[in-house]
Amino acid sequence: MDKLSLLMTEESNPKSTKLDEMSVSEILTLMNEEDQSIAYAVKQVLPQIESAVEKVASSFKNGGRLLYIGAGTSGRIGVMDAVECPPTFSTSPNQVQAILAGGEGAMYVAVEGAEDDETLGASDLKKLTINEYDVIMGIAASGRTPYVKGALQYANSCGATTVSLSSNKNAIISKYADIPIEVLTGAEVLTGSTRLRAATAHKMILNMITTTAMIKTGKVYKNLMVDLHASNYKLRERAKKMVGTITGISYELAEELLEETDYNVKLTVVMILAEITKDVAEQLLEEADGFVGKAVKLASLK
Missing domain, CATH: 3.40.50.10490 (Glucose-6-phosphate isomerase like protein; domain 1)
Incomplete structure (x- = not known):
């Protein structure tokens, strides 16, 4: 055998x-x-x-x-x-x-x-x-x-x-x-x-x-896939829903802001929650190693 x-x-x-x-x-x-x-x-x-x-x-x-x-x-x-x-x-x-x-x-x-x-x-x-x-x-x-x-x-x-x-x-x-x-x-x-x-x-x-x-490398905020690549209709709709769920803004405004960031959910969320510009949000996300929550906290300390 x-x-x-x-x-x-x-x-x-x-x-x-x-x-x-x-x-x-x-x-x-x-x-x-x-x-x-x-x-x-x-x-x-x-x-x-x-x-x-x-x-x-x-x-x-x-x-x-x-x-x-x-x-x-x-x-x-x-x-x-x-x-x-x-x-x-x-x-x-x-x-x-x-x-x-x-x-x-x-x-x-x-x-x-x-x-x-x-x-x-x-x-x-x-x-x-x-x-x-x-x-x-x-x-x-x-x-x-x-x-x-x-x-x-x-x-x-x-x-x-x-x-x-x-x-x-x-x-x-x-x-x-x-x-x-x-x-x-x-x-x-x-x-x-x-x-x-x-x-x-x-x-x-x-x-x-x-x-x-x-x-553990910042790809998720709460239980949401905020770093998804919105490459099709379904994922773009998911992105809009996520932004609305996290920030409380309307579907229409979420769509408008996502267009501005080329459907970068993380960037859009940090801009809204911290009430900052796109450029500042990008800088804070880099400092926060990509973590949304950490970037928002950093914004409050600036």
Whole structure:
């Protein structure tokens, strides 16, 4: 028996051994019941997630990047989280990136064998010229993917902070990470299909890491995404609503002032709350490291 078959993520779930004989309702009920354990599994690794967030937030403050690297489903989850950061937080596409074994095309069509190449993981990272300010997060449900292992080894040699995310105990990639996260979601309803519970847990964790790190770097005011990139009708409407909610001004005035700031919600809000000009608001936001509340307080002290 090979070592892969001994992994928790490869075990057979005793509740689903007659999956092919179940009715649609029974299958859905079972999947739903099993999924309810995912949040609990994530709860068990909150301390490790917190450590990762602290490193990522520090990285962002120092001009560093968060780079996800993975293969198959794990890599695609990294892509999903990374591409949502620019519209949600107005970040550069370079700040949070995802590297997928087999290249961008592997997002849609599996590239067989790419995940088994340890040297490929390292060479893909080399192209990005990483340094000590970057955080490299290797994602592999099995915890043993050679591509991810090679990437983490290379990242360590560059002085970057390394984080691993897997769904097995004592994962191989954990040995190569400064912060190992092993979220134990157990045997899948469909044996070995880690696109189910393991992947759901991983997506939850990536969402937690980027969202919290963005909050800690001034991208959020109260519970509002005031640094969103208002690139379409829906987001422009959301921007107007946010400005109105925070400041109490009318929809029409919010629209007028947002036009003046090119739909920069943070800038507009500081202008209104502190009753200052656009130029002064820009200066105060810079002094406040992008935090709206802090900028408004600074204005009251001037």
